[in-house]
Amino acid sequence: MATIKDVAKLAGVSVATVSRVINKNGYVNDGTKVKVDEAIRKLQYEPNAMARGLATRKTETIALILPDISNPFFPELARAVEDVARTYGYTVILCNSDSEANKEKEYIHILKQRYIDGILFSSHSLKAEDVELMNKENIPFVVLDRAPVQVDCPVVRSKNFEGAQIAVQHLLDVGCSKIAHIYGPQEIATARERLMGYEDSVKHFDWFTPSLLVEGDFSIEGGKRAVELLMSRHPDVDGIFAGNDLMALGVMKKLHQMGIRVPDQIALCGFDGIHLTTITEPEMTTIAQPIYDIGMLATRLLIKKIEGTSENNRVHEFDVRLIPRGSTERK
Ligand code: RIB
Numbered sequence: 001m002a003t004i005k006d007v008a009k010l011a012g013v014s015v016a017t018v019s020r021v022i023n024k025n026g027y028v029n030d031g032t033k034v035k036v037d038e039a040i041r042k043l044q045y046e047p048n049a050m051a052r053g054l055a056t057r058k059t060e061t062i063a064l065i066l067p068d069i070s071n072p073f074f075p076e077l078a079r080a081v082e083d084v085a086r087t088y089g090y091t092v093i094l095c096n097s098d099s100e101a102n103k104e105k106e107y108i109h110i111l112k113q114r115y116i117d118g119i120l121f122s123s124h125s126l127k128a129e130d131v132e133l134m135n136k137e138n139i140p141f142v143v144l145d146r147a148p149v150q151v152d153c154p155v156v157r158s159k160n161f162e163g164a165q166i167a168v169q170h171l172l173d174v175g176c177s178k179i180a181h182i183y184g185p186q187e188i189a190t191a192r193e194r195l196m197g198y199e200d201s202v203k204h205f206d207w208f209t210p211s212l213l214v215e216g217d218f219s220i221e222g223g224k225r226a227v228e229l230l231m232s233r234h235p236d237v238d239g240i241f242a243g244n245d246l247m248a249l250g251v252m253k254k255l256h257q258m259g260i261r262v263p264d265q266i267a268l269c270g271f272d273g274i275h276l277t278t279i280t281e282p283e284m285t286t287i288a289q290p291i292y293d294i295g296m297l298a299t300r301l302l303i304k305k306i307e308g309t310s311e312n313n314r315v316h317e318f319d320v321r322l323i324p325r326g327s328t329e330r331k
Contacts, residue, residue, distance in 0.1 A: 002043035011039040022047050061091045062302060063111045064120045067099040067146065071218065071246055072274045073291065074122070077145065080295025081120060088303050090117070101125035112139065118306045120298055122146045125187070140305035144298040146188055147315075154305070155315040156298040158289040160190050163320035164197025167241040167269045167287050170322055174267050174330050176239030180212040182226040182251065184243040191218070194243045194271060212237070216247040223250025231258065238266055245270040245277050245286055252280055252327065267328040271320075282326025290318045 004022075008015045013032055020026040021036040028036075039045070064081050066074045078094060085092045093116070097103040104123050108130075111119060118140035126143065131151040134141045147155040164181075171179050181198040184191030195213070202208045214230045216222035223242060227250070230237060242248035248270030255262055262268050262282065270277060273288025297316060 002045040004045070004047075006043055007036065007039045007045050010043060011035040058117055058306075059115045060089055061093060061114075061116055062118045062120060062299075062306075063093045063095055063107070063116045065095045065097055065104060065107055066122050067097050068218075069094070069096045071244075072276055073244070073246075073272050076274060076291045077122070077295040080292040081299045084296050084299040085303070088299075090303065097123065099125075108134070112137070118142070118302045120144055120302055126151070128152070140302060142298050142302040142305065144294055146190055151313075153313050154298075154301045156294050156301065156318075157190070157315070158294065158318045158320050160193035160320075161197040161200070163271060163287040163289075164194040164241065164243075165201045166320065166322050167271065168198055168201035170285070170324065170328060171239035171241060171267055171269060174239075174263075174328050176267050178207045178212070178234065178237050179239035179241060180214065180230050180234065180237045182214050182216045182223060182230070182240060182242045182247050184216060184218040184247070186215075188218075191243055198241060216243065216250075218244050218246060220246050220250035220253070223247030224254040225250075227251040227254045228258075231260070240266055240268050242268065242270050245272040245274045245284065248284055248286070248327075249276065249280065252284065262327050263330055267330060269328055273323060277323075277325070280327070282329070285325045285328040286323050287320050288323050289320050293318060 004015055004018050008018045011018065013036060017028060017032060018036050020028050021033055062085060064078060066078065068074060082092050095107045097107060104125060121141065121143050122145045128151050131141065131153050135152060141153045143151060143153055143155045145157050147157055168179060179202060181195065183195040186192055211233050214226040216226040223246065226247065227240070240251055242251050248268055251268060252262055255266060260266055268285065270284050270286040273286050273291065277284035277286050
């Protein structure tokens with residue numbers, strides 16, 4: 001395999017000159033550049049990406065830190081990130097933090113030493129101070145989906161509060177008269193905002209009582225456990241808004257096992273719009289986030305930051321939309 005020295009020898013220039021041509025830094029006259037390019041072509045020389053990264057401080061690599069890759073919402077997000085990154089010539093390194101603050105910190109520490117050009121982050125534990133530190137260290141950074149309330153970096157996410165209100169209104173529209181909410185972990189902003197949206201929509205109804213709120217953990221099993229508890233408290237509930245699709249899937253399964261019919265006895269609505277919601281019977285009504293668009297915009301913003309053409313740090317919030325399906329279709 002040809003080395004940079006072979007290229008320099010064939011082109012009749014120094015190794016430093018070849019390096020300047022490859023890394024496009026420093027002046028090289030056009031004639032020398034042509035000679036070097038020809039030598040590279042003849043020898044089929046492939047510059048070592050690592051070495052180039054050391055020279056240019058750029059590796060065309062970005063990291064995507066996600067909290068839970070076993071939840072299909074996040075692979076769907078990652079798909080968009082990878083697609084967009086590739087079109088700009090970037091490679092994506094995927095890090096799964098298992099929603100553990102320590103793992104997230106470890107990843108950031110490791111990534112800083114690996115010449116990553118920037119980081120896309122979806123985290124429940126990220127604090128404004130962490131972002132401040134990353135900014136001080138000049139690490140381009142974009143937060144997507146899960147974000148602390150105020151951070152000094154671009155944030156891309158959905159309108160969670162409004163989405164919850166749309167879900168409740170839909171359940172009311174199909175005739176539900178006692179609607180419960182199974183909410184996600186309250187340290188996560190998206191889960192908190194959906195809970196607030198639900199509360200805001202139901203607080204004035206006589207039937208509302210705080211025991212209609214049951215905690216889940218954004219997982220299928222969490223949804224199953226929560227609905228069991230809910231039915232023991234309120235056997236007369238006739239509508240459930242689950243804070244994400246995975247919990248809604250768990251709720252549907254458990255209700256089926258309990259012999260309770262969806263949608264006739266209980267109408268059920270999830271949140272996210274993951275593909276899995278189309279394969280249940282009945283299909284699941286959901287509040288769909290534009291998952292692909294979130295990943296796409298976040299990646300574009302990060303690349304702009306890396307390339308120094310970014311706009312101000314601000315929060316980009318996408319609209320969500322109701323997809324009415326069989327789980328809320330009452331005859
Ligand atoms: O399903 C995972 C949930 O966590 C999604 O609703 C997403 O918005 C995130 O915060």
